[in-house]
Amino acid sequence: MVIIMKPDASQESIAQICSVVELKGLGTHIVKGAETTIIGLIGDKTKIVDYPFEVMEGVEKVTHISESYKLVNKAFHPEPTVIKFDNGIEIGGKKIVVMAGPCAVENQEMITAAANYVKSAGASFLRGGAYKPRTSPYSFQGLEVDGLKLMYNAKKEAGMLMVTEVINERSLEAAYDYLDIIQIGARNMQNFALLREVGRLHKPVLLKRGLSSTIDEWLNAAEYIMAEGNEEVMLCERGIRTYETATRNTLDLSAVPVLKSKTHLPIIVDPSHGTGKNIYVPSMAKAAVAAGADGLIIEVHPTPKKAVSDGDQSLNFDEFGQLMEKLKIVANAVDREI
Numbered sequence: 001m002v003i004i005m006k007p008d009a010s011q012e013s014i015a016q017i018c019s020v021v022e023l024k025g026l027g028t029h030i031v032k033g034a035e036t037t038i039i040g041l042i043g044d045k046t047k048i049v050d051y052p053f054e055v056m057e058g059v060e061k062v063t064h065i066s067e068s069y070k071l072v073n074k075a076f077h078p079e080p081t082v083i084k085f086d087n088g089i090e091i092g093g094k095k096i097v098v099m100a101g102p103c104a105v106e107n108q109e110m111i112t113a114a115a116n117y118v119k120s121a122g123a124s125f126l127r128g129g130a131y132k133p134r135t136s137p138y139s140f141q142g143l144e145v146d147g148l149k150l151m152y153n154a155k156k157e158a159g160m161l162m163v164t165e166v167i168n169e170r171s172l173e174a175a176y177d178y179l180d181i182i183q184i185g186a187r188n189m190q191n192f193a194l195l196r197e198v199g200r201l202h203k204p205v206l207l208k209r210g211l212s213s214t215i216d217e218w219l220n221a222a223e224y225i226m227a228e229g230n231e232e233v234m235l236c237e238r239g240i241r242t243y244e245t246a247t248r249n250t251l252d253l254s255a256v257p258v259l260k261s262k263t264h265l266p267i268i269v270d271p272s273h274g275t276g277k278n279i280y281v282p283s284m285a286k287a288a289v290a291a292g293a294d295g296l297i298i299e300v301h302p303t304p305k306k307a308v309s310d311g312d313q314s315l316n317f318d319e320f321g322q323l324m325e326k327l328k329i330v331a332n333a334v335d336r337e338i
């Protein structure tokens with residue numbers, strides 16, 4: 001349930017409502033917009049089902065929310081969330097952010113070369129995995145702490161921020177001081193203990209969609225993070241499993257407008273994992289921008305054929321540079337910037 005206050009509602013009337021709600025054993029979440037204040041009620045709503053909030057002072061209207069996720073719900077927070085970083089970069093505003101880099105950190109030379117190139121082409125975040133949750137236990141699992149250090153050196157040299165995946169509490173602790181965005185991978189989207197852990201921290205989280213998750217499950221996973229207090233969550237569509245085998249996954253671009261109608265959180269699209277083949281990446285990246293994505297995360301490798309992981313879906317430097325030029329045109333057409 002959300003209680004929408006009149007534009008001229010006083011602080012006292014807001015406090016009065018909150019104290020009634022809290023006395024009934026529920027929590028409140030207050031969002032102050034430019035014009036109105038919205039009070040979101042969190043908890044077992046059967047306890048207040050008949051309470052006449054409508055007639056209380058300052059109340060404009062009361063809306064019931066049927067979805068199980070509240071804090072991520074657009075009804076709770078109608079304005080889009082904009083995540084701000086120290087260097088002035090914002091995610092969720094007019095400018096579309098690009099995160100780019102290799103699937104995995106392999107050595108200093110390649111991660112530094114990738115960082116310098118993608119930065120010069122317009123990317124603001126360096127992506128790269130130091131902890132790789134691979135399908136086979138015998139595949140390369142990442143350089144772990146050494147990989148984090150190499151990536152950190154590269155991001156500093158290039159003047160970028162970095163996004164990297166954590167897979168459990170131990171890797172989260174190791175990576176925390178190096179990273180700027182905590183990536184929760186598709187395979188961990190419903191690792192609720194890990195979601196609660198990152199929810200207690202104060203760094204933005206990129207939550208990838210689970211391999212076979214519905215949008216509703218995904219939004220509930222984001223709710224786990226927000227319910228612990230971390231409000232800086234972005235959602236990343238990375239393709240889902242369908243019967244189609246021509247692509248690695250089926251990139252669900254309709255998720256972008258669907259999410260825009262349901263949540264205020266920024267939306268990022270990953271056309272690399274979404275398609276699994278580098279030749280399809282540019283089309284889907286452009287389509288994602290046209291569909292309203294707030295950002296892209298793209299795999300780029302100096303020599304994709306030699307990559308230790310996901311070489312088939314990685315762009316080389318020239319391909320990425322050309323794509324960035326095209327993305328500017330698409331962004332302009334939908335009143336955004338890159």
Ligand code: PEP
Nearest residue numbers: 129185186187208238273
């Ligand atoms: C990745 O981004 O490197 C990755 C492993 O992606 P996903 O979790 O979407 O498979």
Ligand code: MN
Nearest residue numbers: 103299309310
């Ligand atoms: Mn990858």
